[in-house]
Amino acid sequence: MITSATSAAAPLFQMDGVSKHYGGVRALENAALTVEPGRIHSILGENGAGKSTLIKIMAGVVAPDDGRMLMDGREVTFRSPAEASAAGITCVFQELSLIPDLSVADNICIARPPRRFGLIDRQAQRAIAEEALARAGANDIHPRMLVKNLPLSRRQLVEIAKALAWKPRILILDEATSALTAADVANVFSVLMRLRSEGLALLYISHRMHEIAELSDECTVFRNGHNVMSFAAGTRSNGEIVEMMIGREYSNAFPPKPERAAGTATPALTCRKLGWLDRLRDISFTLGKGEVLGLGGLDGQGQRELLLALFGVLRGTTGSVLVDGKAVTLTSPAAAISEQIGIALIPEDRKTEGLMLPMTVQENLSFSALDQVSRGGVINRKDEARLIDEMIQLLSIKTAGLDLPVAALSGGNQQKVVIAKWLMRKPKIILLNDPTRGIDVATKHEIYLLLRRLADSGTAILFYSTDYDELIGCCNRVLVLYDGSVARELKGSAMTERALIASALNVEDGHAGTPA
Amino acid sequence: MSEWRFWLNEQRGMLMAVGIFFVMFAIYVSNHPAGLTANVVQTASNKGVLLAFVAMAQTLVVITAGIDLSVGMIFILTNALASWLVIGSPLETGFGVAAVLATGLACGALNGLIVIYGRLQPIVATIATGAVFFGIALLLRPFPGGSVNEDLADMMTGKIFGVVPSSLVALVAVILVVWVPFSRSVIGRAAYATGSSEIAAYMSSLPIRRAKFTAYLLSGLLAATGGLFLTFFTYTGEAALASGNAYTLFSIASVVLGGVSLFGGRGTAIGAVFGALAFRTIGDLLFVFDLDPLWQPLFQGVVLLVAVSLSAFGLFRVRNRLEWFG
Numbered sequence: 001m002i003t004s005a006t007s008a009a010a011p012l013f014q015m016d017g018v019s020k021h022y023g024g025v026r027a028l029e030n031a032a033l034t035v036e037p038g039r040i041h042s043i044l045g046e047n048g049a050g051k052s053t054l055i056k057i058m059a060g061v062v063a064p065d066d067g068r069m070l071m072d073g074r075e076v077t078f079r080s081p082a083e084a085s086a087a088g089i090t091c092v093f094q095e096l097s098l099i100p101d102l103s104v105a106d107n108i109c110i111a112r113p114p115r116r117f118g119l120i121d122r123q124a125q126r127a128i129a130e131e132a133l134a135r136a137g138a139n140d141i142h143p144r145m146l147v148k149n150l151p152l153s154r155r156q157l158v159e160i161a162k163a164l165a166w167k168p169r170i171l172i173l174d175e176a177t178s179a180l181t182a183a184d185v186a187n188v189f190s191v192l193m194r195l196r197s198e199g200l201a202l203l204y205i206s207h208r209m210h211e212i213a214e215l216s217d218e219c220t221v222f223r224n225g226h227n228v229m230s231f232a233a234g235t236r237s238n239g240e241i242v243e244m245m246i247g248r249e250y251s252n253a254f255p256p257k258p259e260r261a262a263g264t265a266t267p268a269l270t271c272r273k274l275g276w277l278d279r280l281r282d283i284s285f286t287l288g289k290g291e292v293l294g295l296g297g298l299d300g301q302g303q304r305e306l307l308l309a310l311f312g313v314l315r316g317t318t319g320s321v322l323v324d325g326k327a328v329t330l331t332s333p334a335a336a337i338s339e340q341i342g343i344a345l346i347p348e349d350r351k352t353e354g355l356m357l358p359m360t361v362q363e364n365l366s367f368s369a370l371d372q373v374s375r376g377g378v379i380n381r382k383d384e385a386r387l388i389d390e391m392i393q394l395l396s397i398k399t400a401g402l403d404l405p406v407a408a409l410s411g412g413n414q415q416k417v418v419i420a421k422w423l424m425r426k427p428k429i430i431l432l433n434d435p436t437r438g439i440d441v442a443t444k445h446e447i448y449l450l451l452r453r454l455a456d457s458g459t460a461i462l463f464y465s466t467d468y469d470e471l472i473g474c475c476n477r478v479l480v481l482y483d484g485s486v487a488r489e490l491k492g493s494a495m496t497e498r499a500l501i502a503s504a505l506n507v508e509d510g511h512a513g514t515p516a
Numbered sequence: 517m518s519e520w521r522f523w524l525n526e527q528r529g530m531l532m533a534v535g536i537f538f539v540m541f542a543i544y545v546s547n548h549p550a551g552l553t554a555n556v557v558q559t560a561s562n563k564g565v566l567l568a569f570v571a572m573a574q575t576l577v578v579i580t581a582g583i584d585l586s587v588g589m590i591f592i593l594t595n596a597l598a599s600w601l602v603i604g605s606p607l608e609t610g611f612g613v614a615a616v617l618a619t620g621l622a623c624g625a626l627n628g629l630i631v632i633y634g635r636l637q638p639i640v641a642t643i644a645t646g647a648v649f650f651g652i653a654l655l656l657r658p659f660p661g662g663s664v665n666e667d668l669a670d671m672m673t674g675k676i677f678g679v680v681p682s683s684l685v686a687l688v689a690v691i692l693v694v695w696v697p698f699s700r701s702v703i704g705r706a707a708y709a710t711g712s713s714e715i716a717a718y719m720s721s722l723p724i725r726r727a728k729f730t731a732y733l734l735s736g737l738l739a740a741t742g743g744l745f746l747t748f749f750t751y752t753g754e755a756a757l758a759s760g761n762a763y764t765l766f767s768i769a770s771v772v773l774g775g776v777s778l779f780g781g782r783g784t785a786i787g788a789v790f791g792a793l794a795f796r797t798i799g800d801l802l803f804v805f806d807l808d809p810l811w812q813p814l815f816q817g818v819v820l821l822v823a824v825s826l827s828a829f830g831l832f833r834v835r836n837r838l839e840w841f842g
Binding site for chain 2: 101118120144145
């Protein structure tokens with residue numbers, strides 16, 4: 001296709017055929033997008049639909065494998081965020097790009113500080129910062145404050161001010177309101193609408209449906225790395241939009257769930273009004289023996305914090321936790337896994353939190369169970385070998401040898417080692433933090449079978465997953481978290497993908513589950 | 517918050533070092549048999565500036581969240597070199613000074629290249645290069661000896677107008693010529709940003725590599741300035757291993773005393789200079805109180821421990837235990 005470089009009708013920005021693969025995972029496949037000035041364009045899609053890859057490509061953070069981008073009809077390539085910004089595309093990242101030890105003014109002017117005699121002109125910098133802060137509706141932030149002393153919501157406003165200091169033509173906002181209070185959101189909205197009237201193009205990525213409805217002129221839905229549909233805002237109902245976001249090619253086979261009698265037995269775990277800072281609010285639930293309880297919702301709604309709190313990592317939690325009906329205090333992971341409590345956490349990032357990659361499979365497996373196979377501080381090699389052998393069999397871990405470094409195993413087998421490591425302690429309660437992320441389908445299936453087998457033998461399982469299919473397939477019940485509290489509890493036939501997504505977005509869905 | 521409160525907050529680390537120094541120096545002078553005379557200040561200044569230069573050198577690298585364990589060895593190497601070159605006619609002496617400073621720059625450049633392009637951890641890279649620098653110093657001066665242009669040496673270690681120690685004037689001049697421009701330049705800010713959060717610095721499209729390189733380069737230059745002054749004070753060159761190691765370790769101590777964060781991104785060279793002066797005064801204090809010099813390491817250690825624990829109080833406020841390890 002030949003594009004005339006001077007075409008008057010050329011849109012401000014256009015991309016087509018853009019693809020990006022990470023290893024074998026395709027993050028973006030043949031994606032197209034058109035952006036016009038003076039409009040707010042929202043991008044929708046569930047976790048992993050390709051939204052963040054899309055904006056990273058536009059902002060010059062990653063390079064596409066394929067496809068092209070045009071600005072004013074001219075083809076452009078960005079090798080760095082600075083090149084994209086110079087071309088007029090600036091992205092407001094989620095608190096990623098601020099330097100904590102520098103002042104607000106330093107941060108706003110960081111890329112192109114005003115200079116006099118070659119040195120940074122602090123006075124001029126201050127004036128620029130004050131103007132940018134005012135444009136971002138944050139006049140109350142003092143330019144000399146250190147960024148690390150600002151609360152999260154204020155930092156986000158500094159991010160916006162920093163982006164505006166570039167005087168961009170396209171401003172990308174990625175979940176820019178997720179850390180803001182309601183008052184700040186209203187403030188940001190009026191700023192965004194004013195910027196729109198000044199002719200700026202805004203690309204708005206958010207999971208909050210009511211914000212999108214309130215703000216945008218048009219919407220594009222992404223699914224599986226491809227733009228599914230673009231439409232004018234307000235022409236589709238929430239239900240229709242959720243339908244567009246659903247729809248997956250693969251469906252996993254899940255083991256059958258046995259019927260659970262509505263028993264009166266003491267639950268394995270009871271949480272009463274658990275809170276932590278402003279990240280967890282009054283979370284109450286019970287988890288029965290042999291039950292798989294899912295944690296759903298969008299990324300970053302407090303699921304990770306809830307699991308960390310139950311594993312004794314967070315300080316200053318409020319509320320109470322009961323194990324087998326007895327109140328417990330969780331002061332450290334070592335306390336949580338102790339015989340009296342028996343809680344294990346399969347962490348999210350197995351490479352840093354779950355495994356010592358350069359050490360051998362055997363060493364990794366026996367770390368957390370050393371006291372079971374040792375007497376008086378000396379490890380009994382025979383007991384250790386027997387226990388490890390049991391685990392390798394149980395989980396069918398595929399390794400060429402126990403003395404290989406764990407790093408040599410495939411991702412799926414590494415994850416099995418993490419799980420096996422904790423199973424050796426025979427925990428009564430297992431917490432899982434998105435355990436199947438980045439794992440092949442076959443291993444996923446094995447992990448599902450294992451979870452069900454553990455549950456059948458009486459272990460209580462709390463299972464956070466970003467994959468809705470998985471929650472529906474594996475869990476007896478699902479708690480959907482939103483903004484640090486339980487938004488809804490779904491069980492039985494009410495656990496549909498539609499209901500999960502609707503409650504994750506905190507919108508009403510006519511036929512969803514019971515309100516929590 | 518009013519403007520001066522911001523200033524106070526920004527300079528807190530430095531002000532504490534200034535305070536510690538002046539309190540200790542006041543105790544020292546008031547107990548000194550001669551009291552506050554020009555000679556007492558001159559001696560103190562001459563002893564203090566050596567460590568002050570090396571501490572400034574260390575500061576630049578620490579700001580980028582690195583560490584330079586070769587500063588003491590660059591200091592020793594340039595001392596050995598100066599005892600060969602900084603001699604003769606004014607022109608020859610001038611050339612010698614330039615060659616010594618250029619050697620410092622070259623050492624710093626080597627460190628920078630290895631850390632940035634070799635992607636080695638600064639601690640490992642500079643242990644290795646430090647050994648190389650010391651090896652060269654040993655080849656230059658297998659035994660203590662050599663000489664220096666004594667006119668220049670006496671001028672740099674004497675007093676201006678019979679009052680102000682010229683070594684102190686030189687220190688202030690170096691701060692004005694090297695540190696102030698660096699800290700106010702774009703490169704300097706990038707160095708702070710890199711030390712504070714390298715990811716954020718990258719996302720903000722800052723010249724991370726150039727900033728780190730400049731920090732190591734100037735660090736070499738400052739250490740060489742220290743080596744030059746060591747030659748002026750001693751009139752000789754000596755490849756002294758113990759002295760090189762001590763200066764490296766003391767430079768880290770001074771930096772910490774001066775409020776520079778070892779995690780990077782925070783602190784100033786001026787703070788480190790006062791940290792160095794304070795650290796040196798500890799030794800002098802023992803002298804005026806007639807204590808055995810054997811007590812010196814223990815005393816310096818205690819002062820350092822107290823100063824460092826003051827800055828560790830923040831850990832009590834951490835609410836997520838995983839941040840203890842971050």
